[in-house]
Amino acid sequence: MNKITIRGVGKTFQVRGEGRPFAALEGIDLDVRAGEFLTLVGPSGCGKSTLLDLIAGLTTPTSGTLQLDGRAINGPGLDRGVVFQQYALFPWRTAQANIEFGLEAKAVPGKEREERARHFLDLVGLGGFADRYPHELSGGMRQRVAIARSLAFDPEVLLMDEPFAALDAQTRESLQEELLSIWEKTGKTIVFITHGIDEAVYLGQRVAIMTSRPGRIKQIIDVTFDSRAGDLRADPRFGEYRHHIWTLLRDEVAAARRDEVLSVG
Amino acid sequence: MADNKGTALATESTPSPEKSEQFPGDVHWYDLPDDDADPEEEAEPEGPPVSGDTRLRRVIRKVTSLGRRSAAVALLLVVWETFPRLGVVDRVFLPPLSEVVGAWYELALKGELGEHVGASLGRSLAGFALAIVTVIPLGLLIGWYKPVADFLTPLLELFRNTSAVALLPVFTLILGLGETAKITFVLYACAWPILLNTISGVKTVDALLIKSARSMGLGPLRLFQKVILPAAVPTIFTGVRLAGAYSILVLLFAEMVGAKAGLGYLINAAQFNFRIPDMYAGIITISLLGLLFNQLLVTLERRFSTWRIT
The missing domain is CATH 1.10.3720.10 (MetI-like)
Structure with a gap:
């Protein structure tokens, strides 16, 4: 059963001062299954974030169609929650009030809002930080609040745009682990963008690899382990997946670099 | 342009609207920044109960800081009082x-x-x-x-x-x-x-x-x-x-x-x-x-x- 169906999607931008349009995505075909954790890797500049914006309904495709549960996506909505790399918390709201934001948009009554916000603060392990403002929290805590905010209004799909890229390695690992356990608990469909191969293999049930610009889906790899217990990264299969994706990406990264040199030079 | 997040070292601080107090042509002497930030008045670190000695020292520090900050004003007042009396300036006008x-x-x-x-x-x-x-x-x-x-x-x-x-x-x-x-x-x-x-x-x-x-x-x-x-x-x-x-x-x-x-x-x-x-x-x-x-x-x-x- 597919949650998200993407068919032949392309997106071009008109760049100021340049005559020809800039193609970010071209002919994207992708199915995201209900309840799966899909990671999306690609060289920088390949249009990963553009693809996520399209699924979020923040922009419209130049060609092709996007569907959620068989209905065309035409605008943002609370059935999808987006988590950004830079947290995007409202600095004038406390952690609690930030989580309530989406619930206000959903017109949830005050009392229930408060309870649900508390519940999700507890879920991300920040029960004692309800009254803190974002600037009083560390990067990892801010991202937890952002994740809690997106979960609180109970979207069916969680769209995550390199959410852990700005965090230090240790915080990142513990958040990855927590995200997996949240995913197992809540059964959300998650689309997770990353440029880290390790992260993609560790988190994803499937890893979609994108080509360099204009971005296309190059290949989708199923990631299965006999057991996810213990140090998954030490599993020899982990190394195999990692190497396989690395090889696929290498050509694309080189192509992206050539393109960059061309456009700069 | 859509995806420039290659660096994992992005800063952690939440971006906030830049302070924009002054505009070209709008700058006057009274637009000088207010002395908001007062390093002397920073919150003292909370710690174990302070002994009488450090409390005294803190009072002294407060007093000296107050003295230092009001010195210029005090000097002006003294000059204002004495100069006309000494005939340095005409006391009719000042x-x-x-x-x-x-x-x-x-x-x-x-x-x-x-x-x-x-x-x-x-x-x-x-x-x-x-x-x-x-x-x-x-x-x-x-x-x-x-x-x-x-x-x-x-x-x-x-x-x-x-x-x-x-x-x-x-x-x-x-x-x-x-x-x-x-x-x-x-x-x-x-x-x-x-x-x-x-x-x-x-x-x-x-x-x-x-x-x-x-x-x-x-x-x-x-x-x-x-x-x-x-x-x-x-x-x-x-x-x-x-x-x-x-x-x-x-x-x-x-x-x-x-x-x-x-x-x-x-x-x-x-x-x-x-x-x-x-x-x-x-x-x-x-x-x-x-x-x-x-x-x-x-x-x-x-x-x-x-x-x-x-």
């Missing part, structure tokens, strides 16, 4: 401080001072309040709706560069010598810092916050109410604080030109009638008033922008 204070006290006793202060404050506050009420909505409109901005910006640019003082005769001609002209004059002068800060407050809202709110399905109206407005409040308030200072500084000028009451009138009339100590008493009053008003607004501003610490 009477010693004690005489001025005496004159001030007498004016206050007679009720004359209160009357003038009341008249001035009434005008200042009326103009200031009217500016807040009318200009903030206008600024929000200009900042948010591009067509409005395109339509009004050239006109505003023109007026912004027309000094309020240049327009005072116009206000007087059209509105007469009464209160209306003076209040309009204050309103005009107060409008600019509020307007420019409101516009920039709306325009500099972090695009990511807007995107994040949009992703949660907020329409334009809710977006404005729940994101743009709260994000812009600190910047708007900076403009309000600047306007507060203007409201008092600028009014004095109007009162010197045509008025029967007010501190500007007092200062001018005292000079005319050679009541020099009274003149200085008026000047001191206006300084203190300005200082007090500004302090009040700074305190208010801080309350409104506690979250803007990054």
Whole structure:
């Protein structure tokens, strides 16, 4: 059963001062299954974030169609929650009030809002930080609040745009682990963008690899382990997946670099 | 352009609207930054109960810091008192401080001072309040709706560069010598810092916050109410604080030109009638008033922008 169906999607931008349009995505075909954790890797500049914006309904495709549960996506909505790399918390709201934001948009009554916000603060392990403002929290805590905010209004799909890229390695690992356990608990469909191969293999049930610009889906790899217990990264299969994706990406990264040199030079 | 997040070292601080207090052509000596940040008054670290010794040391440090910060003012007062007495300056034109204070006290006793202060404050506050009420909505409109901005910006640019003082005769001609002209004059002068800060407050809202709110399905109206407005409040308030200072500084000028009451009138009339100590008493009053008003607004501003610490 597919949650998200993407068919032949392309997106071009008109760049100021340049005559020809800039193609970010071209002919994207992708199915995201209900309840799966899909990671999306690609060289920088390949249009990963553009693809996520399209699924979020923040922009419209130049060609092709996007569907959620068989209905065309035409605008943002609370059935999808987006988590950004830079947290995007409202600095004038406390952690609690930030989580309530989406619930206000959903017109949830005050009392229930408060309870649900508390519940999700507890879920991300920040029960004692309800009254803190974002600037009083560390990067990892801010991202937890952002994740809690997106979960609180109970979207069916969680769209995550390199959410852990700005965090230090240790915080990142513990958040990855927590995200997996949240995913197992809540059964959300998650689309997770990353440029880290390790992260993609560790988190994803499937890893979609994108080509360099204009971005296309190059290949989708199923990631299965006999057991996810213990140090998954030490599993020899982990190394195999990692190497396989690395090889696929290498050509694309080189192509992206050539393109960059061309456009700069 | 869509995906430039290659570096994993992006800074952690939440981006916040840049402080934009000053605009080219708008810089005056009284726009100098307020001495908000006072390193001496930083919160003392909480620790185990302090012994009497460190408490004493802390008191001493507080006293010396207070002494250091008020030294220049004290020096000015001493010079003011002694120089006329020693004949360094003509005491007719600059009477010693004690005489001025005496004159001030007498004016206050007679009720004359209160009357003038009341008249001035009434005008200042009326103009200031009217500016807040009318200009903030206008600024929000200009900042948010591009067509409005395109339509009004050239006109505003023109007026912004027309000094309020240049327009005072116009206000007087059209509105007469009464209160209306003076209040309009204050309103005009107060409008600019509020307007420019409101516009920039709306325009500099972090695009990511807007995107994040949009992703949660907020329409334009809710977006404005729940994101743009709260994000812009600190910047708007900076403009309000600047306007507060203007409201008092600028009014004095109007009162010197045509008025029967007010501190500007007092200062001018005292000079005319050679009541020099009274003149200085008026000047001191206006300084203190300005200082007090500004302090009040700074305190208010801080309350409104506690979250803007990054």
